[in-house]
Amino acid sequence: MDEMVAAVDIGGTKIAGALVDRRGRLTAQCQRPTPAEADAESVLQVVTEVLDRLAEAPGWAGVRGVGIGSAGPVDVSKGAVSPVNIPAWRDFPLVDSVREHLGGDRLPVLLTGDGPAMTAAEHWQGAARGFRNALCMVVSTGVGGGLVLDGALYPGPSGNAGHIGHISVELDGDPCPCGSRGCVEVMAAGPAIARRALRQGWRPDASGDTSAGAVAEAARRGDPVALASFARAAQALAAGIAGTAALVELDVVVIGGGVAKSGELLFAPLRESLRGYATLPFVRDLELRPAQLGTDAGLVGAAAAAAQWLRLDGWF
Structure with missing residues (x-):
């Protein structure tokens, strides 16, 4: 059997x-x-x-x-x-x-x-398969993640290693529910994208939908405020990713979750921002991939x- x-x-x-x-x-x-x-x-x-x-x-x-x-x-x-x-x-x-x-x-x-579980899945059967050092992330209502180091899942002593959502990337940024300020999550998660767009003047259509998905639809139509909100989220993610790669020398970063489903609205500015943050020789060639397992x-x-x-x- x-x-x-x-x-x-x-x-x-x-x-x-x-x-x-x-x-x-x-x-x-x-x-x-x-x-x-x-x-x-x-x-x-x-x-x-x-x-x-x-x-x-x-x-x-x-x-x-x-x-x-x-x-x-x-x-x-x-x-x-x-x-x-x-x-x-x-x-x-x-x-x-x-x-x-x-x-x-x-x-x-x-x-x-859940972050390390998603990481284990993508390393075993998904986008990180074959890589020995990976960061896998979920960008949705929050930002979570996990690490594969030297070919094996590394959950850490408490099981929370790789929690990139709570790396602070803006010293005087908005308060985060975790108690810190300027965390990746409070800048790049779906609610943050929507909140920032509204604060900067974006308004929903007749449906009244103010979700990150609605901001993504506006961005696809070329709305400059919606596009700027996604670009800012991508910048925060890039800073967190580059910092993590500098610490543990990653080969690949895999990103899934509801915000990642926006595709190039997120990945295009993320690749651009990453070029500005991942500048050291051992992080410069970091590969970026969308998650596969949903x-x-x-x-x-x-x-x-x-x-x-x-x-x-x-x-x-």
């Missing part, structure tokens, strides 16, 4: 699960809405329902471990999570709770943050991180 990893992807809107094989294929998929405003046990109950559905699938007999990718912050050393968008989970002992539900120590359970990245990455941790043969 094929070896499998049971993967769970926990976010603010959905909790998804799948069995993942050594080729990265998803089977027995299921999904439930996240009861984000419910109490802690109610959220956990949805996670266990997803796992119970997976356990009914024929491939469950081949499962060697459970990989959980969760919105953060996470603390993998304690197996705990504190997702910003799930208020009832603060330092919640997710790994112990899942392990207990599954019957103790019968199956190992590994927790990974919404499957969380599940594929949770499985990949668990398989790496378990040292499963033939997975990489």
